[in-house]
């Protein structure tokens with residue numbers, strides 16, 4: 657097993673009021689080598705918190721978060737993160753942004769590795785462009801190249817294409833899928849789109865809110881590319897929507913959480 661959460665609870669204490677908010681309650685997830693695990697669930701159910709624990713940005717209040725059998729105590733280049741926001745350094749060109757993440761070698765060796773990863777995301781021709789000259793989709797490709805250039809074993813993606821238009825998002829979803837297959841990485845991918853999760857994942861884990869916990873998991877054995885309208889996908893989608901409705905009713909829809917069913921933007 658590559659990474660796991662074992663009976664993890666996470667409480668955020670408001671320093672002003674002293675009150676605690678239980679973001680996760682007794683969550684256990686096992687991430688196996690080679691998984692493409694998609695975390696879905698309504699807003700506020702703890703998807704990002706789960707990812708942040710795996711990234712080492714947060715520590716659990718109770719339970720254990722392990723990577724290769726050892727407790728995660730902070731961030732590490734072995735666990736690369738791609739955020740929704742285009743988090744490039746605006747003062748560096750594309751090549752420098754990617755080369756900055758390479759862990760070893762002199763400048764020309766780091767740039768060589770950066771070029772290789774820019775090639776993987778189809779942006780070699782833009783190596784000398786500045787971030788403000790790129791479209792949103794291109795910036796996210798650079799962000800992916802930058803994270804891959806760290807050569808992480810685990811790729812953590814938090815709604816990486818959530819702010820992009822539907823067409824670009826589908827294109828980048830397919831690129832991530834090819835990178836995952838080609839590079840033999842393990843991915844944990846947060847999305848609020850059931851369709852995106854079903855198009856990508858080898859596993860889809862549904863979380864429910866208040867407090868955040870694991871509701872149900874589906875193992876998706878269908879080959880890629882997947883047809884969102886195939887009978888198998890339609891049946892899975894229906895099943896997930898049904899579980900989501902049950903957990904939303906149990907928690908009260910008043911939480912204001914949302915989830916996209918069709919794969920379109922909310």
Ligand code: ADP
Pocket residue numbers: 668669677678679697698699700701702703704705706868
């Ligand atoms: P999701 O990603 O599913 O939308 P989050 O993990 O972002 O959910 O948040 C889960 C709950 O924890 C929410 O109620 C959110 O407001 C709260 N939360 C997340 N991060 C913090 C933080 N740093 N401080 C306080 N509360 C937080």
